[in-house]
Amino acid sequence: MRSRLACLLGGLTLATVQMACAEGGSMDLPTTVEAGNAFSIQCTGSGKAVLYIVGPGQALRRDVELGGTTSFPAGSLYNAGHYLVVLVAGPSTGSGSLNVVPASQPADLSFLARPSRLPVGLHDGISGTVYVFDAYRNLITTPASVSFELSPPSGAVQQRTMVTHDGAAWTEMDSTAKEGVDTFKAQVDRVSSTRVVEQVPGDPCGLRMAARQSGPYLEVQTDPVRDCSGNAVPDGTIVTFTENYGGAQSTVDVPLKHGIAQVEMPAYNGARISVASGVVLGNEIQWGR
Amino acid sequence: MMKPLLVVFSIFTMPFALLADQAAVRVEPSHLQGPRQLQQQTATAAIRDYLQSWQDLSAALAQNRADLLDPDFVGTARDKLANTVHEQAALGIHTRYRDRSHDLRIVLYSPEGLSIQLVDNVEYDEQVLDHDKVLTTQRVHARYIVVLTPAEMRWRVRIFQVDPQEGAHLKN
Numbered sequence: 001m002r003s004r005l006a007c008l009l010g011g012l013t014l015a016t017v018q019m020a021c022a023e024g025g026s027m028d029l030p031t032t033v034e035a036g037n038a039f040s041i042q043c044t045g046s047g048k049a050v051l052y053i054v055g056p057g058q059a060l061r062r063d064v065e066l067g068g069t070t071s072f073p074a075g076s077l078y079n080a081g082h083y084l085v086v087l088v089a090g091p092s093t094g095s096g097s098l099n100v101v102p103a104s105q106p107a108d109l110s111f112l113a114r115p116s117r118l119p120v121g122l123h124d125g126i127s128g129t130v131y132v133f134d135a136y137r138n139l140i141t142t143p144a145s146v147s148f149e150l151s152p153p154s155g156a157v158q159q160r161t162m163v164t165h166d167g168a169a170w171t172e173m174d175s176t177a178k179e180g181v182d183t184f185k186a187q188v189d190r191v192s193s194t195r196v197v198e199q200v201p202g203d204p205c206g207l208r209m210a211a212r213q214s215g216p217y218l219e220v221q222t223d224p225v226r227d228c229s230g231n232a233v234p235d236g237t238i239v240t241f242t243e244n245y246g247g248a249q250s251t252v253d254v255p256l257k258h259g260i261a262q263v264e265m266p267a268y269n270g271a272r273i274s275v276a277s278g279v280v281l282g283n284e285i286q287w288g289r
Numbered sequence: 290m291m292k293p294l295l296v297v298f299s300i301f302t303m304p305f306a307l308l309a310d311q312a313a314v315r316v317e318p319s320h321l322q323g324p325r326q327l328q329q330q331t332a333t334a335a336i337r338d339y340l341q342s343w344q345d346l347s348a349a350l351a352q353n354r355a356d357l358l359d360p361d362f363v364g365t366a367r368d369k370l371a372n373t374v375h376e377q378a379a380l381g382i383h384t385r386y387r388d389r390s391h392d393l394r395i396v397l398y399s400p401e402g403l404s405i406q407l408v409d410n411v412e413y414d415e416q417v418l419d420h421d422k423v424l425t426t427q428r429v430h431a432r433y434i435v436v437l438t439p440a441e442m443r444w445r446v447r448i449f450q451v452d453p454q455e456g457a458h459l460k461n
Contacts, residue, residue: 052424054384054417056350056449057369059376079369081451082431086417086424095425097459099451114401124324127400131436131448137365139434139450166434166452168397168406170323 029085029096035103035136038074043067049089057081057100080138102138109133111186111193119202120179120229124172126150126197130186131168139167147187148173150197153180164188175199177229201231207282209241209275213267218287220273221262232259237277245271312413314340317394327398327405335405335437336393338444346370347386353378363438366449382424385416389428405444408452409433427459 033039041051045066053060057079064070066089077083080102086095113128128148132140146169150158155178162169176182176199184195205228211220220241225233239261241252245268254261265273269288276282316336321327342361349357355371362370377383389412397406411433416426436448 052380052382052417052419054377054382056346056373056386059373059380059382059384061380061382082429084415084417084425084427088419088424093424095427097427097429112399112401112403114403129397129399129401129404131404133365137369139436139448141434141452165322166396166406166408167448168322168399168404168436170397170399172324172400 030098032099032101033077035080035100035134035138036075036078037103038072038076040069040071042069043087045089047089049087052086052088053077053083053098054086055079055081055083055100058083078136078138080136102140103134103136104140104142105134106132106140106144106188106191107135108137109186109188109191109193111195113184113195113197116196117198117200118175120175120199120227120231121177121202122175125175126173126184127170128173128184128186128195129168129170130164130188130193132164132188140164141167144169144188147185149183149185149187150176151183151185152176152178152199153182154178177231179231201233202227202229204233204237204277204280204282207239207275207277207280209273209282209285211273211285211287214264216267217264218267218273219262219264220275220285222260222275222282224259225256225261225277233277235259239275239277241265242274242276243268243271244274311340311344312388313390315390315392317392319395321395322397323400325398325400325402327395331398331405332395335395335407335444339393339407339409339435339437339446340391342446342449343386343388343391347388349374350377350384350386353383360443361446362449363440363445364447366446370449382417382419385414385418387414387416389413403438404447405437407435407437409435430458 043064043066047066049064049066051062051064062070077100080100082099084095084097086093110131118125130146132144134140144164146162146164148160148171150173158173160171162171179199179201182197182199184197186193204225209220209222211218222239227233235256237256238253241263243250243265252263254263271287272284274284345357345361353374355374358367358370392410393407395405395407412430414428417424432452434450434452435446437444438447
């Protein structure tokens with residue numbers, strides 16, 4: 001078959017470019033098509049041909065009647081990327097290319113947030129990164145304003161607004177002074193994504209104990225153990241009591257129960273007793289003398 | 290068929306010898322967004338894995354085998370490419386991609402360490418075949434935006450997309 005190929009692509013396109021075709025014809029291609037939009041191809045000439053639109057994102061084939069219009073309904077070509085367009089009519093081929101761009105309306109977010117659990121009062125302790133997508137999971141690379149919001153169960157909400165660059169935006173926020181479950185939300189237009197961040201008490205702060213004699217023993221007991229923001233350190237946290245006497249040392253690990261730790265130790269006159277939890281040191285008591 | 294030439298201009302001393310029969314690669318200094326420091330070892334691994342992904346992408350689309358994508362691609366990127374493989378197979382066509390050169394720059398290492406974003410000004414040859422008949426061969430220049438996320442042993446490509454702002458164009 002010897003066909004003169006001249007193909008006009010139209011529809012929802014921004015511009016067209018004319019591509020040379022075999023057999024002296026020509027093919028007008030759009031430079032861009034928005035993802036998911038309908039478009040049509042009008043081919044001039046006569047006879048039958050096959051049109052391929054091929055890229056890493058999709059591969060389409062249509063049997064076309066030269067001289068007629070081939071319509072691509074909405075949703076036909078939806079993955080952003082670069083596509084080769086090939087028109088084949090018998091031994092004749094013509095080719096060009098077009099770009100499919102993401103839809104402009106955000107429809108989905110990938111929100112990476114860390115950590116899911118952290119101590120209170122950490123500067124820039126919480127971070128989040130957002131990638132913005134259209135309805136076809138194409139990355140929208142035009143700048144978009146992203147609102148990040150960290151909401152504690154009570155108290156002030158932290159807010160940041162960032163603008164995406166190459167489809168991504170990130171932020172860091174402080175963990176608040178109050179323990180509890182915070183919600184960390186990212187929003188672009190009306191699309192949002194939420195993560196949960198649990199804030200737990202920090203290390204004990206101002207760890208103190210007192211001792212009183214009970215027969216041959218000392219009853220040693222901490223004050224209620226709290227972090228530096230006043231949050232109760234959780235039960236089960238290990239508190240270590242150490243008694244030094246006459247060159248000998250004895251150590252007892254005790255879990256917090258109802259916010260305090262208590263232990264009985266021998267009441268040696270002149271003994272030194274210290275308390276610690278993790279790397280936090282408390283006060284020291286010298287018994288007797 | 291032209292023999293590809295490897296030319297590495299890199300701020301890193303990257304072990305790209307494995308890719309010696311592959312494309313020319315240039316790695317530009319990173320101008321990172323974000324506060325997280327990118328260690329050279331991390332950057333090297335991410336770029337090595339990304340370049341490998343082109344080899345497997347090429348093989349998958351040439352042989353219409355989606356399973357070849359699995360080591361390198363994940364999530365949206367994997368789904369879209371696998372879908373293309375299935376479409377090609379259904380249409381009786383296949384494509385050959387041959388990357389000629391990469392000009393890479395890492396632009397974001399997200400503060401939580403869960404993603405690396407890079408841009409790649411890549412030049413590649415694309416050939417469309419209907420069974421064994423070559424329909425067209427074109428050289429393409431494109432700016433790709435790529436997001437990699439860490440997996441057990443390597444970085445995998447999660448987003449693989451031509452930058453729509455700059456698009457792509459044929460070189461000839």
